[in-house]
Structures are given as C-alpha cells and as structure tokens.
Amino acid sequence: MxxxxxxxxxxxxxxxxxxxxxxxxxxxxxxxxxxxxxxxxxRADELSSILETLHLLRSPANAQKLNQALERSLARDSEPVIASESIVDLCQELGIAREQK
Missing domain, CATH: 3.40.1620.10 (YefM-like domain)
Structure with missing residues (x-):
C-alpha cells in the first residue's frame, strides 16, 4: 500500500x-x-482530500447520492459523442431554406 x-x-x-x-x-x-x-x-493537500471524502461518505444517504451521481456520469461518458454542426450545415443537409433576417 x-x-x-x-x-x-x-x-x-x-x-x-x-x-x-x-x-x-x-x-x-x-x-x-x-x-x-x-x-x-x-502531502497536506492529499490528506485534506481524503478527509473531505471521508466526511462526505460518512452519511449513508449522502454516500448513496454521490454513488448514483457517479454512475450517471460514467454512463454519460460511455455514450457516443455527436459531432456538432452549424445551423447552415444542418439546413443544407436537410434541404431546408433558412430565412434571412
């Protein structure tokens, strides 16, 4: 260890x-x-981090909420990334004429 x-x-x-x-x-x-x-x-900053984590996990209810949030975050990280496109590119791809202001 x-x-x-x-x-x-x-x-x-x-x-x-x-x-x-x-x-x-x-x-x-x-x-x-x-x-x-x-x-x-x-290191003092490492000890501080460990103590803060222990404090947050001391309450079973809080620990459960934190674990659920972590699971949601990990699930989002495994979702495919959708490349963003500009409005102009999307309109051209869909054959939609954009109104000019």
Whole structure:
C-alpha cells in the first residue's frame, strides 16, 4: 500500500530527499520505529482530500447520492459523442431554406 517504507533513522538522515519524493511522486512514506507506532508522511493537500471524502461518505444517504451521481456520469461518458454542426450545415443537409433576417 505504501510506495515508500523506511526506518526512522534513514528518514531522519534523508528527510529532505524523502519529503521531495513524497511531494513529487504524490506518494505516502511509511516510517517505522522500534517500540513506536508506524507513522506516515503524506502531502497536506492529499490528506485534506481524503478527509473531505471521508466526511462526505460518512452519511449513508449522502454516500448513496454521490454513488448514483457517479454512475450517471460514467454512463454519460460511455455514450457516443455527436459531432456538432452549424445551423447552415444542418439546413443544407436537410434541404431546408433558412430565412434571412
């Protein structure tokens, strides 16, 4: 699950490089330390996005509405795209004379 796993000692010695990698690769670093809980380093904007998603999905009713909206959006994305034509082109194709104003 974590792209980067390292020890506390290694993270401390290479903190700038570790932070750059997390930022540039948009990944999560897991730091292990004997006798202590594992810790994670994650971009702040990514954490904010995760927390917002959790908040929105906390309510079962809201989660259902969001899933239905996603399903509708995905269904629309799979519909064939109709090329738009100008009014003049459509009138010519259908043999309709356009009134001039």
């Amino acid at each position: 974590f792209s980067i796993q390292t020890t506390y000692t290694n993270a401390r010695q290479n903190l700038a490089k570790l932070l750059d990698r997390v930022a540039n690769d948009n990944t999560i670093a897991l730091i292990t330390r004997k006798g202590h809980p594992d810790m994670a380093i994650i």
